[in-house]
Amino acid sequence: MSYRPTAKTRARRKAQHESLLKTAVSIVARDGFQGLTISRLARETGIATGTVYKYFDSKAHLCAEVFRRATEREVEMVQAASFPEQPASCRQRLTDAVTIFAERAILGGQLAYALIAEPVAPAVEQERLIYRKAYAGIFEQLIEEGVKINEFPDQSPSVSAAALVGILAEVLVAPLGRGDAVTDQNQLIDPIREFCLRAIT
Amino acid sequence: MSYRPTAKTRARRKAQHESLLKTAVSIVARDGFQGLTISRLARETGIATGTVYKYFDSKAHLCAEVFRRATEREVEMVQAASFPEQPASCRQRLTDAVTIFAERAILGGQLAYALIAEPVAPAVEQERLIYRKAYAGIFEQLIEEGVKINEFPDQSPSVSAAALVGILAEVLVAPLGRGDAVTDQNQLIDPIREFCLRAIT
DNA sequence: TAAAGAAGTGAACCATGATTCACACCTATT
DNA sequence: AATAGGTGTGAATCATGGTTCACTTCTTTA
Numbered sequence: 314m315s316y317r318p319t320a321k322t323r324a325r326r327k328a329q330h331e332s333l334l335k336t337a338v339s340i341v342a343r344d345g346f347q348g349l350t351i352s353r354l355a356r357e358t359g360i361a362t363g364t365v366y367k368y369f370d371s372k373a374h375l376c377a378e379v380f381r382r383a384t385e386r387e388v389e390m391v392q393a394a395s396f397p398e399q400p401a402s403c404r405q406r407l408t409d410a411v412t413i414f415a416e417r418a419i420l421g422g423q424l425a426y427a428l429i430a431e432p433v434a435p436a437v438e439q440e441r442l443i444y445r446k447a448y449a450g451i452f453e454q455l456i457e458e459g460v461k462i463n464e465f466p467d468q469s470p471s472v473s474a475a476a477l478v479g480i481l482a483e484v485l486v487a488p489l490g491r492g493d494a495v496t497d498q499n500q501l502i503d504p505i506r507e508f509c510l511r512a513i514t
Numbered sequence: 515m516s517y518r519p520t521a522k523t524r525a526r527r528k529a530q531h532e533s534l535l536k537t538a539v540s541i542v543a544r545d546g547f548q549g550l551t552i553s554r555l556a557r558e559t560g561i562a563t564g565t566v567y568k569y570f571d572s573k574a575h576l577c578a579e580v581f582r583r584a585t586e587r588e589v590e591m592v593q594a595a596s597f598p599e600q601p602a603s604c605r606q607r608l609t610d611a612v613t614i615f616a617e618r619a620i621l622g623g624q625l626a627y628a629l630i631a632e633p634v635a636p637a638v639e640q641e642r643l644i645y646r647k648a649y650a651g652i653f654e655q656l657i658e659e660g661v662k663i664n665e666f667p668d669q670s671p672s673v674s675a676a677a678l679v680g681i682l683a684e685v686l687v688a689p690l691g692r693g694d695a696v697t698d699q700n701q702l703i704d705p706i707r708e709f710c711l712r713a714i715t
Numbered sequence: 716t717a718a719a720g721a722a723g724t725g726a727a728c729c730a731t732g733a734t735t736c737a738c739a740c741c742t743a744t745t
Numbered sequence: 746a747a748t749a750g751g752t753g754t755g756a757a758t759c760a761t762g763g764t765t766c767a768c769t770t771c772t773t774t775a
Contacts, residue, residue, distance in 0.1 A: 315774040316720040322772070326722085347636070351763060361724040363765080372763060432633045435548075445684075466712070469705035472685055476709050479684025480677040487646075487676075504670035508677050511667070512713030516744040517750040523742070527752085551732060562754045564735075573733060 330368050333358055337379045342424040346376060346433045373436035380440040383428055387417060388447045395455050403459035404514055410455065411481070411509050414448075415502045418485045426489040429482045445482075449474040456513060465514055477509060531569050534559055538580045543625040547577060547634045574637035581641040584629055588618060589648045596656050604660035605715055611656065612682070612710050615649075616703045619686045630687040646683075650675040657714060666715055678710060 318326075336358045340349050351372060355362040369375040394409040401409075418425040427433075428444065452474035459465035484505055519527075537559045541550050552573060556563040570576040595610040602610075619626040628634075629645065653675035660666035685706055 315718055316772065317774075318721075319773070322721080329722090350761090355725095362763090363725060364723050366764070367722060432636060432639050435633060438633050468708065468712075472702070472705040473709055475685045476681040476706070479680035479682070481680070482684065483646075483680025484673055484676045487643075487680075501673070504673040505677070507669065508674055508713055511669075512709055516748050518743065519751075520743065523751080530752090552734085553732075556755095563733090564755065565753050567734070568752060 326368075333365065333368055334378060334382055337375060338383050338424075341379055341383065341427050342421075345423060345427040345431045346379075346437060347431065349376070349379070351375075373434070376434070376437045377440045380428065380437060380444065383424060384444045384447070387414075387421075387428070388444070388451070390414075390417060391448060392451050395451050403455060403462070403464045404510065407452075407455055407459070407513060408506060408510065410451070411477070411506050412502065414481055415485055415505060416498070418481070418489075419498055419501070422489060425486050429486040430489070445478050448478050448481075452477045459513070468513070473513060476512065480505065480509060480512075527569075534566065534569055535579060535583055538576060539584050539625075542580055542584065542628050543622075546624060546628040546632045547580075547638060548632065550577065550580070552576075574635065577635070577638040578641045581629065581638060581645065584625060585645045585648070588615075588622075588629070589645070589652070591615075591618060592649060593652050596652050604656060604663070604665045605711065608653075608656055608660070608714060609707060609711065611652070612678070612707050613703065615682055616686055616706060617699070619682070620699055620702070626687050630683045646679050649679050649682075653678045660714070669714070674714060677713065681706065681710060681713075 333354065337349060337354055340354065340357065351365050352362050354375075355365050358365075365375070369378070390413050391410050394413040395406050397406065397409070418429070421428075428441070433441070449471070453470045456465060456468070456470040456473050460467060460470065485501070534555065538550060538555055541555065541558065552566050553563050555576075556566050559566075566576070570579070591614050592611050595614040596607050598607065598610070619630075622629075629642070634642070650672070654671045657666060657669070657671040657674050661668060661671065686702070
């Protein structure tokens with residue numbers, strides 16, 4: 314035997330992996346998953362198509378990682394709003410969570426659309442379910458807590474949580490797919506927030 | 515000139531068109547849009563693949579028609595529940611509409627999933643937007659009426675309507691994509707209905 | 716520096732499935 | 746019967762885009 318990957322080597326590999334992922338996310342942010350092809354990713358990264366396969370087993374794996382990556386931060390933000398450092402009422406936390414989600418989705422534009430609503434291959438869809446479940450999980454926990462301390466009326470936390478995800482997806486993100494420009498952010502966010510609060514409280 | 519299509523000829527053509535459409539819908543009901551290919555449609559109808567193109571300009575057109583066809587009845591049912599013959603309170607009508615939608619979606623299974631949630635080609639997605647808009651339109655009208663007579667609190671009918679569509683899509687249909695069997699229909703419908711009513715009233 | 720294990724290359728390959736097309740057959744008009 | 750549209754055929758063609766592979770180049774170790 315005469316070759317063993319060393320720290321430097323592994324670092325380079327990791328960096329390349331990272332670079333590919335970053336480029337991939339940026340492609341999705343620009344043109345959605347529809348725009349993400351192996352050859353384009355290779356071209357924009359400045360390598361050969363075959364090389365991509367040294368870093369990702371298949372396109373499905375690539376998409377899954379892109380999805381995870383692009384998603385993490387979003388879910389974290391909502392998580393943070395739902396379970397903040399300083400104590401706050403469930404009602405307030407729910408408001409904040411919905412607001413954060415909405416603001417980021419509107420800001421995110423194409424990326425938000427790609428993550429939530431864009432038609433994609435089943436393999437990616439699978440990943441999306443995980444993503445939606447992550448949101449639903451956060452909401453569910455929050456609602457459960459609210460119900461327990463009687464701040465919210467009795468309800469099925471899991472159904473209510475899924476419903477919230479559906480509301481946000483449909484009202485905020487779907488319009489992006491239609492290319493509807495969001496003229497006034499608050500004009501959209503306010504009614505959504507109110508709707509959600511009425512529904513839960 | 516020496517040939518003009520006659521009534522009998524046009525009838526035959528229409529019948530064939532109808533037969534193709536019916537077969538196509540049944541394929542979608544079984545295996546979703548994913549399962550709908552020109553060659554399979556031809557096979558199941560008992561004609562050659564090329565013949566399909568005598569009746570549909572392209573697959574996109576075919577899908578659009580399938581979508582429209584499968585959709586019509588569904589939207590009609592909800593429309594009927596929302597604006598019944600006998601007068602009823604907006605609240606009651608909303609309840610009925612949501613119930614009808616939910617029941618039919620659960621019954622419909624794969625078809626409901628295909629119409630609302632299955633990942634499809636952008637061209638079909640376009641058609642789906644029309645479909646969702648049809649539902650949203652019904653709800654919007656109903657909510658508007660309820661707000662006007664002060665049966666519902668003040669709110670943005672268009673946002674609330676879209677939200678309802680999102681709720682129904684996410685809570686009812688998305689699980690079908692996961693293959694979650696619906697064990698108890700009412701166990702799912704009841705909380706949804708309550709959620710929607712709380713949100714609107 | 717020779718050997719061995721990665722990484723990089725990119726054109727060829729493959730899979731899928733829509734679409735076409737040259738031709739045969741049918742149907743209405745004169 | 747001759748002619749002009751239609752309809753039906755299905756193998757061949759196209760398009761797209763993922764995936765492979767034989768080969769080269771780089772890195773590390775002995």
